[in-house]
Amino acid sequence: MRYWLPILMLAGLAACSAGPDARYQFGVSADRTSQANEAATQAELDRRANQICTLGYSPVKADTLNAEGGGHIADLDLACNPYQPDFWPSQFTFANLF
Secondary structure (H helix, E strand, O other), rough: OOOHHHHHHHHHHHHHOOOOHHHHHHEEEEEEHHHHHHHHHHHHHHHHHHHOOOOOEEEEEEEEOOHHHOEEEEEEEEEOOOOOOOOOOOOOHHHOOO
């Protein structure tokens, strides 16, 4: 029994030190009807990604897929920027305390 606690603590530390994983990547997609509408499609993909990733995102892969009826679907795989906790505000003044 007394050997389980260090083993569990070591396993917990190993789990906390794992780096970014492919599980944290996801995709957003939008309908792209023509090449002339590329800017509007990119704006729609950006809007959808910013709704999910509030701290910004990094694109992983962009692709265009064929759809039914001769249409196309723009697909963007991305990863959200990680959250970095800040325990001391960068703009600290004593007026913030009152």
